[in-house]
Amino acid sequence: MRATRDAFGKALLELGKENPDVVALTADLGGSVKTDDFAKAYPKRFFQMGIAEANMVDVAAGMSTAGKIPFATTFAMFGTGRAWESVRNTIGYSGLNVKIACTHSGLSVGEDGASHQSLEDIALMRVIPGMTVVVPADYAAAFDLTKRVAAHKGPVYLRLGRPKVRDTYKDGEKFEIGKAKILREGKDVAILAVGPQVAFAMEAVELLAKEGISATVADYFTVKPLDEVTLKRLAETHRAIVTAEEHNVIGGLGGAVAEALARIKPTPMRFVGTQDTFGESGDPELLWKKYGVDAAGIVSAAKSALR
Amino acid sequence: MPALTPELEAELRETARNLRIEVINMLAPAGSGHPGGSLGMADIFTCLYFGGFVRHDPKNPGWLERDRVVLSNGHICPILYAALGERGYFPKEWFKTLRQVGSHLQGHPAMHKTPGVELSTGSLGHGICGALGMALAERMSGRDTHVWALCGDGELQEGLPWEAFMAASHHKADNLTIIVDRNDAQIDGTTESVMSLEPFPDKLRAFGFETIVIDGHDYGQIFDAMNKAQQTKGKPTAIVANTIMGKGVKFMEADGYKWHGKTPSKEQAAQALKDLGASPGSIPEGPWAAATSAKKKWNVPSRPSRSA
Ligand SMILES: Cc1ncc(C[n+]2csc(CCOP(=O)(O)OP(=O)(O)O)c2C)c(N)n1
Ligand SMILES: [Mg+2]
Numbered sequence: 001m002r003a004t005r006d007a008f009g010k011a012l013l014e015l016g017k018e019n020p021d022v023v024a025l026t027a028d029l030g031g032s033v034k035t036d037d038f039a040k041a042y043p044k045r046f047f048q049m050g051i052a053e054a055n056m057v058d059v060a061a062g063m064s065t066a067g068k069i070p071f072a073t074t075f076a077m078f079g080t081g082r083a084w085e086s087v088r089n090t091i092g093y094s095g096l097n098v099k100i101a102c103t104h105s106g107l108s109v110g111e112d113g114a115s116h117q118s119l120e121d122i123a124l125m126r127v128i129p130g131m132t133v134v135v136p137a138d139y140a141a142a143f144d145l146t147k148r149v150a151a152h153k154g155p156v157y158l159r160l161g162r163p164k165v166r167d168t169y170k171d172g173e174k175f176e177i178g179k180a181k182i183l184r185e186g187k188d189v190a191i192l193a194v195g196p197q198v199a200f201a202m203e204a205v206e207l208l209a210k211e212g213i214s215a216t217v218a219d220y221f222t223v224k225p226l227d228e229v230t231l232k233r234l235a236e237t238h239r240a241i242v243t244a245e246e247h248n249v250i251g252g253l254g255g256a257v258a259e260a261l262a263r264i265k266p267t268p269m270r271f272v273g274t275q276d277t278f279g280e281s282g283d284p285e286l287l288w289k290k291y292g293v294d295a296a297g298i299v300s301a302a303k304s305a306l307r
Numbered sequence: 308m309p310a311l312t313p314e315l316e317a318e319l320r321e322t323a324r325n326l327r328i329e330v331i332n333m334l335a336p337a338g339s340g341h342p343g344g345s346l347g348m349a350d351i352f353t354c355l356y357f358g359g360f361v362r363h364d365p366k367n368p369g370w371l372e373r374d375r376v377v378l379s380n381g382h383i384c385p386i387l388y389a390a391l392g393e394r395g396y397f398p399k400e401w402f403k404t405l406r407q408v409g410s411h412l413q414g415h416p417a418m419h420k421t422p423g424v425e426l427s428t429g430s431l432g433h434g435i436c437g438a439l440g441m442a443l444a445e446r447m448s449g450r451d452t453h454v455w456a457l458c459g460d461g462e463l464q465e466g467l468p469w470e471a472f473m474a475a476s477h478h479k480a481d482n483l484t485i486i487v488d489r490n491d492a493q494i495d496g497t498t499e500s501v502m503s504l505e506p507f508p509d510k511l512r513a514f515g516f517e518t519i520v521i522d523g524h525d526y527g528q529i530f531d532a533m534n535k536a537q538q539t540k541g542k543p544t545a546i547v548a549n550t551i552m553g554k555g556v557k558f559m560e561a562d563g564y565k566w567h568g569k570t571p572s573k574e575q576a577a578q579a580l581k582d583l584g585a586s587p588g589s590i591p592e593g594p595w596a597a598a599t600s601a602k603k604k605w606n607v608p609s610r611p612s613r614s615a
Contacts, residue, residue, distance in 0.1 A: 281406045
């Protein structure tokens with residue numbers, strides 16, 4: 001079990017060495033978002049911006065016009081919420097090469113509660129034209145994807161988490177932005193997941209198998225642009241599709257998949273996510289359970305989709 | 308106009324000591340949360356809620372004539388919860404559920420879950436703006452209520468509060484008082500090292516505030532400033548309260564900003580309670596036990612202790 005934010009910190013440090021244009025900014029959360037090592041190694045390329053996220057994001061935009069590759073870091077709530085209009089109008093509108101890299105996304109923020117649990121950030125970023133949205137499932141994915149994000153030209157939202165989560169990939173695994181990964185091939189239902197829910201989907205496969213249901217698992221770590229080629233194939237070869245994420249069922253991965261399927265091949269679907277509600281304080285594992293975004297939640301969604 | 312007699316001061320200091328003990332007893336078992344600012348603002352909270360500066364009725368939290376207290380730096384809510392619980396807004400039993408699934412006491416204030424909480428906060432900056440709205444609305448309704456908006460110093464690095472400051476003075480909101488927890492501390496370091504605020508009182512004055520700088524642990528100064536705030540006409544008041552993060556617990560005072568958002572271990576909590584004059588070993592076992600049994604109920608493995 002390792003945290004995606006730790007992988008981000010490690011990859012950012014390496015990026016500092018690999019590319020002198022990489023710059024990091026933070027808003028009084030350096031320790032939490034894991035920019036401290038980068039800051040120590042490359043103090044001239046690190047900017048502490050204080051508790052002022054909208055300004056930080058606009059400053060990052062300005063830096064990108066001068067050839068830098070800025071990573072603006074904070075909690076998902078503030079980087080995509082407080083700063084949304086900066087992301088939309090200054091960065092998105094003109095396709096600036098800024099990386100909004102946010103930790104503490106989703107319910108798994110835990111005890112800090114609803115005010116800090118972004119369950120809307122995928123939707124907020126996905127709706128901006130030209131934005132790429134990346135949600136790594138585990139440590140190895142977050143490490144490689146941070147590198148891919150830096151190399152990608154254009155605005156990216158990188159969604160990371162606070163707690164340690166189950167490892168799905170081996171270290172060294174390579175990812176390609178825009179291309180989903182099939183982790184398990186089944187026949188009846190395809191489970192498309194992002195973030196910690198990928199590991200839960202893998203657990204769900206075992207539970208479903210015991211009930212005679214064969215499930216496919218796809219890691220849809222790029223929520224935008226969505227891998228429609230893979231989606232079409234999955235829809236054509238399965239009876240139903242289930243999406244899973246720690247995000248509102250409105251506007252997240254589930255929304256993206258439903259929008260695409262409505263056009264490509266209407267398919268019975270179920271949505272695992274928070275059911276249009278806010279979160280609350282509590283232990284992350286308990287919250288995943290209570291809000292039905294764990295393996296058990298995926299199992300019941302899969303069965304309901306096949307009924 | 309509340310006056311501070313020696314007897315009242317002794318009584319208030321005892322109340323503050325108890326609130327601090329409740330903060331430790333709430334936070335240590337919860338295993339996460341923000342002790343530094345909660346302890347640092349205990350004296351201010353005591354004067355507000357027990358010194359006669361807030362007109363309120365705990366049995367009738369929706370009373371229209373009540374003064375408002377808005378905690379814009381919502382993360383220090385344990386001290387707000389301690390004061391509200393002690394005042395009788397809700398059973399003190401709730402303390403031990405802090406930050407647990409299903410609790411009335413959320414990690415950051417939620418007005419729809421906790422009686423006495425006037426505005427949901429936690430995302431920094433919003434509370435001041437909301438408090439201004441309350442002040443303008445109350446004046447519109449012809450009520451002589453006062454709105455006390457508390458905020459952090461790091462919080463004032465956000466743009467939102469300064470937009471509210473501009474508007475408060477433009478609209479002559481003299482029924483609004485801002486109390487800044489000026490502890491020179493935030494998450495990544497001192498405010499002056501992270502993003503300097505100084506010359507801070509001058510900035511508030513330039514924004515049109517009657518600005519009073521006090522020692523936030525000196526009851527005489529707190530009373531004088533709050534009395535002045537209630538009497539000031541034609542402009543809002545800002546009280547800059549110089550405080551010490553973790554006040555009352557020596558090892559926290561010594562480490563300053565490091566205790567912004569870290570909870571004491573069981574041993575540290577025992578030491579903290581000793582500093583506060585509570586009988587050693589008086590941390591309730593209940594919450595720890597409750598947390599464990601909740602995990603059992605949901606059949607979830609224990610996790611390593613929480614990191615910020
Ligand atoms: C908009 C926003 N950005 C960031 C945070 C995360 N955060 C919580 S408290 C805090 C530091 C606040 O400093 P200060 O107001 O001085 O409070 P103190 O540390 O003194 O209690 C930060 C950055 C937040 N809650 N809201
Ligand atoms: Mg402070």
